[in-house]
Amino acid sequence: MLASYGIESSKVSKKEKGSLHMTMMTADQYEESLRELNLVVYMFGERLNNVVDNTIIRPSLQAVAKTYELAHLPEYEDIMNATSHITGHRINRFTHIHQSIEDLVKKSKMGRLLGRHTGCCFQRCVGMDSLNALSIVTFDIDTKYGTDYNKRFLKYLEYVQENDLTCDGAMTDPKGNRRLPPHKQSDPDLFLHVVAEKEDGIVVRGAKAHQTGAVNSHEIIVMPTISMREEDKDYAISFSLPSDADGIVYIMGRQSCDTRKLEAGTMDQGNLLYGGHEALVVFDNVFVPWDRVFMCKEFEFAGELVEKFASYHRQSYACKVGVGDVLIGASQTIAEYNGAEKASHVKDKIIEMNHLNETLYCGCIACASEGKKEPSGTYSVNTLLANVHKQNVTRFPYELSRLAQDIAGGLMVTMPSEKDFRSPETGKWLEKYYQTHPDVPTKDRMHILRLIENLTLGTAAVGYLTESMHGAGSPQAQRIMISRNVNMEEKKRAAKKLCGIDDKS
Amino acid sequence: MTNRDGILRVGIKYCGGCNPEYDRVALVARIRGALKGKVEFVSAQSEGVDLILAVQGCATACADLSPFKDMDIKLITKVGDVERFIQEVNAMRLLKRDPHSHCAVIFK
Numbered sequence: 001m002l003a004s005y006g007i008e009s010s011k012v013s014k015k016e017k018g019s020l021h022m023t024m025m026t027a028d029q030y031e032e033s034l035r036e037l038n039l040v041v042y043m044f045g046e047r048l049n050n051v052v053d054n055t056i057i058r059p060s061l062q063a064v065a066k067t068y069e070l071a072h073l074p075e076y077e078d079i080m081n082a083t084s085h086i087t088g089h090r091i092n093r094f095t096h097i098h099q100s101i102e103d104l105v106k107k108s109k110m111g112r113l114l115g116r117h118t119g120c121c122f123q124r125c126v127g128m129d130s131l132n133a134l135s136i137v138t139f140d141i142d143t144k145y146g147t148d149y150n151k152r153f154l155k156y157l158e159y160v161q162e163n164d165l166t167c168d169g170a171m172t173d174p175k176g177n178r179r180l181p182p183h184k185q186s187d188p189d190l191f192l193h194v195v196a197e198k199e200d201g202i203v204v205r206g207a208k209a210h211q212t213g214a215v216n217s218h219e220i221i222v223m224p225t226i227s228m229r230e231e232d233k234d235y236a237i238s239f240s241l242p243s244d245a246d247g248i249v250y251i252m253g254r255q256s257c258d259t260r261k262l263e264a265g266t267m268d269q270g271n272l273l274y275g276g277h278e279a280l281v282v283f284d285n286v287f288v289p290w291d292r293v294f295m296c297k298e299f300e301f302a303g304e305l306v307e308k309f310a311s312y313h314r315q316s317y318a319c320k321v322g323v324g325d326v327l328i329g330a331s332q333t334i335a336e337y338n339g340a341e342k343a344s345h346v347k348d349k350i351i352e353m354n355h356l357n358e359t360l361y362c363g364c365i366a367c368a369s370e371g372k373k374e375p376s377g378t379y380s381v382n383t384l385l386a387n388v389h390k391q392n393v394t395r396f397p398y399e400l401s402r403l404a405q406d407i408a409g410g411l412m413v414t415m416p417s418e419k420d421f422r423s424p425e426t427g428k429w430l431e432k433y434y435q436t437h438p439d440v441p442t443k444d445r446m447h448i449l450r451l452i453e454n455l456t457l458g459t460a461a462v463g464y465l466t467e468s469m470h471g472a473g474s475p476q477a478q479r480i481m482i483s484r485n486v487n488m489e490e491k492k493r494a495a496k497k498l499c500g501i502d503d504k505s
Numbered sequence: 506m507t508n509r510d511g512i513l514r515v516g517i518k519y520c521g522g523c524n525p526e527y528d529r530v531a532l533v534a535r536i537r538g539a540l541k542g543k544v545e546f547v548s549a550q551s552e553g554v555d556l557i558l559a560v561q562g563c564a565t566a567c568a569d570l571s572p573f574k575d576m577d578i579k580l581i582t583k584v585g586d587v588e589r590f591i592q593e594v595n596a597m598r599l600l601k602r603d604p605h606s607h608c609a610v611i612f613k
Contacts, residue, residue, distance in 0.1 A: 074548060075530050075560075078568045079521025102569075109523035109567075116524075325524075361524075 023089045024081075025164040026072055027065040033218065034061065037244045041215050041279075043252040051215050056261050057252070059275035063122040064166055064216045066114060066274070067094055079110045085377070086158050094124045095161040097135045098379040104368035108318040112361065115322020119455065121276035121463035123213025125319065127167025129312035130221040131157060132378055134238065134294050137305045139376035141298050149294050150376070156240055156292065160219065168217035168243065170208035170281060171309060173225040182228070182235040192222060192283060193234045194296065201289040202296065204237060207282045212467070214279040215250050217243045222283075224295075227303030236302040238295035239288045247286035253278040257458040267418035267447055270454025276463045307481075308380060311367075313472035314390030315381045318364035323455065323464050324357035324400055330452050331404045337445045338409065338436055349403045356396040363389025384485035387478040394475040397468045401456035412449045413457075421446065512542075513598060516557045518549035518568055525562025527584050533560060539591050543598060549573065556597075558590065 025033065034052050041048045048054055052061060071080040071092045082096035082103065083089070098104050107128070114122045135157070138149035160167060173182075176190030185191065192206025208222065221240045228236045241248065255277070260268050295301060332350055335341040367385035374380050405412065415434070420426045421443065435442045454460045469475065496503060519529055536558075537546055549557055549572075556577040559568055564582045579590055 074517065075519040076522050078519060079523060105567075106521065109521055113521065113523045 023162055023164060024071055024092050025068050027069040030065050030068045030164075030166070031061065034216065037218070037242075039215055039244050039250060040248065041250040041252065056258055057215065057277055059120075059261065059271070059273060060123065060213065060277040061216050063118045063120055063274040063276065064124055064213060066118050067092065067122055067124045067166075068164070070114070070117065076113065079106050079113055082106075084158075084161050086154060086161065089161070091161045092164050094128045094166070095131065095157075095164060096128070097132055097157065098371075099377070100379055101369060101371050104315070104371045104379055104381055105365060108315060108361075108364040108368045111316055111318030111364065112322040112325070115319035116325045117322070118274040119271050119323055119326040119451070120274045120460045121212060121319065121467060122274075123216060123276060124166055125316040126169035126212060126313065127165075127217065127219070127221060129309055129316055130167060130169030130171075130223060131160065132312050132380075133223070133305055133309035134221070135378045136308050136374045136376045136380060137238075137301055138294050139374075140304065141295060141301050143375070145298065147298075152291050153294050156294075163218075165218040166213070166216060167219040167221050167240070168211055168214045168281075169221050169223065169309065169313075170211055170214075171223045171225050171306070172209050172211075174207055174209050175225065182226075182232045191225065191232075191235045192237065194237055195285065198287075201287055202237075202239075202293060203285055203287055204239070204283050205285050207280060209280050210253070210470075211250075211279050211281045212276060212463075212471070214243070214281050215252070215277065219243055220248070220281065223305055223309060224302040226306060228299040230299055232302075233297040233299040236295060236297055236299040237293075238305060239293045241286065241288060241292060245286060247284045249282040249284060250279045251282070253280070255459040255462045257454070260458075263418075265418040265422075267421070267443070267450055270450040270452075270458050271460055275459050276467075278462070307383070310473050310477070310481075311381050311383045311386040314386040314393075314478065315364055315367050317390055317393040317468065317472065318361070320393055320397055320464065320468055321357055321361045321364065323460070324353070324360065324397065327400055327404050327452065327455050327464075328353045328357060330448050330455070331407045333448050334408050334445070334452065337440045337448065340407070346407055349407055353400050353403050356400055360389070360392055360396055363392055384482065387481040387485070390472055391475060391478040391482065393468045394478070397464050401461075401465060404452050405456055408449055408452045412453050415446060415449060418446075511598065513544045513555045513594060514551070514553055515544050515546050515594070516549035516551055516554035516573075517546055518557055518559050518570065518573065520559075520561045520563075520566070520568035522562050527562070529560045529562055532581070532584060532587060533558075536587060536591065539587075540594060544594060 031052060039051055041051050051057055070076040080093055081090050082093045084091045085097060085099050093106065093110055096103065098107065111125065134153050138153040141147055142150045173191040176185040176187065182191035189206045192204060192208065194202050195205045196203040219240055220243050223238045224236050266272055295305065328350065331353060335346050340346050363385065367381040367389055370382035370385055371379050416430060421430050431442050434445065436445060455464050517533060522529060547554060556579060557573045559570055559578055559580045561568055561580060561582045566580060566582055570578060579593060581587065581590060
């Protein structure tokens with residue numbers, strides 16, 4: 001099965017030897033599988049020769065590895081495992097196609113679980129959402145045109161499930177001038193497109209921006225970024241590739257406070273173990289064999305694929321509830337360390353934080369619970385509720401962060417470095433003047449402040465705040481979908497009926 | 506039902522732990538300690554299990570128990586359920602040793 005994909009990838013060749021072939025990888029096996037990749041990655045102007053052990057990238061790898069680790073623990077398997085509808089094998093839920101409402105609900109719960117365990121973006125949901133969207137749309141294209149995209153897709157899905165791969169779902173094009181459609185852009189590559197069709201496949205060129213977890217992924221699944229018309233059919237393209245396919249280049253994005261990870265010590269990073277990353281992924285005339293192509297110029301299905309993926313991915317922001325759990329826990333802890341936990345306004349702020357966080361949880365559970373079965377057999381979330389949920393996510397983490405900073409106090413942004421705490425000249429003064437209570441070690445107080453800083457304006461704020469704003473679509477995208485999906489006529493009818501208006505007269 | 510030494514085999518099935526109200530693993534460790542030598546704890550999928558201990562992190566109790574629908578299942582949804590479970594298991598062991606024991610009455 002693996003050989004059928006026929007693309008040069010050292011990862012695949014190792015798997016063909018049987019060394020890593022199993023249905024669910026362990027965290028260690030996941031890390032080793034990444035070492036087999038030959039990714040072209042640039043950061044700070046230089047090509048990296050070792051991505052896995054890079055100090056800045058590694059916390060993001062460890063966050064993805066958590067999705068593998070928890071899948072093997074009995075206390076999490078009820079959420080982290082699923083049964084493949086293709087093979088009947090036990091698989092990691094991140095490779096699963098939702099077969100029921102219960103699957104959708106467990107997906108939301110998995111997001112919260114992992115958000116709380118990592119305190120950051122664990123990057124793997126985007127691939128799961130791509131797979132589920134493609135399971136629906138390839139079926140729908142085949143129904144209209146008699147093509148065999150769904151058959152190709154299911155073969156690919158089995159490959160992903162059996163090898164427990166992490167997939168980067170790549171949707172967002174650079175987009176150039178927002179006023180212009182893809183075919184009218186001054187540079188045709190500002191949206192990824194087909195540049196050549198061959199007997200054995202296609203050649204594509206373009207880029208995908210803001211790709212979360214890209215260099216921690218075995219595969220990259222490309223989808224169009226907007227609805228398209230016939231003039232843009234060369235841009236209506238979806239396919240998968242090994243992440244180290246020839247012609248793919250990764251340019252890592254910066255994060256606020258990222259170089260703190262290069263510093264010694266354990267305090268100033270805030271989150272010692274986990275983080276996220278994003279990259280610009282360039283496709284420089286990349287060949288894609290036909291058996292990895294899932295849409296090619298069926299422009300009228302581009303919008304459906306975007307909408308299905310976006311709805312699933314807006315549900316996926318359940319993860320922010322788990323990160324919110326961490327932020328609330330940190331806020332309560334610093335309130336206690338400061339001796340302020342009994343102040344009525346502090347208690348009320350903690351209540352408000354929980355209210356906001358659980359309201360987010362309501363949304364991701366609701367859109368799952370109100371899901372439905374698609375013609376392909378895949379269960380999809382309720383589109384309206386998924387968009388309402390994500391709209392809340394664009395706002396509430398900011399308010400949660402404001403409240404956390406309010407409770408934390410200004411020391412969060414004025415405290416000296418860990419080196420100053422360790423210095424014989426300054427450490428004694430910092431210990432003396434930053435203590436609050438003899439039972440609270442000053443260094444513990446500093447650690448929790450650094451975690452709040454990390455979440456609300458450091459590296460993790462990339463995921464908790466700005467990604468909450470723009471990930472899975474910016475706020476206006478959700479408002480358009482809310483407008484499209486509400487049944488306004490039914491609301492009007494209900495109102496008119498109650499006050500005696502008879503539209504028939 | 507019990508093995509040759511009269512030791513019950515209890516299969517542990519956890520919920521997924523998305524937002525548990527207590528430390529499920531620590532609670533199971535406490536139960537293991539209290540029933541040491543009396544009960545063999547195994548995974549729920551193991552062969553020859555006498556009963557399933559479903560450790561649910563909250564009252565929603567969402568763990569998928571459908572694979573065990575024909576088995577005796579004891580639920581724990583909060584820390585306060587532990588003593589009841591231990592009593593039930595102890596009574597169950599008495600019942601196995603003496604089928605005429607009135608302890609059977611607690612299994613309603």
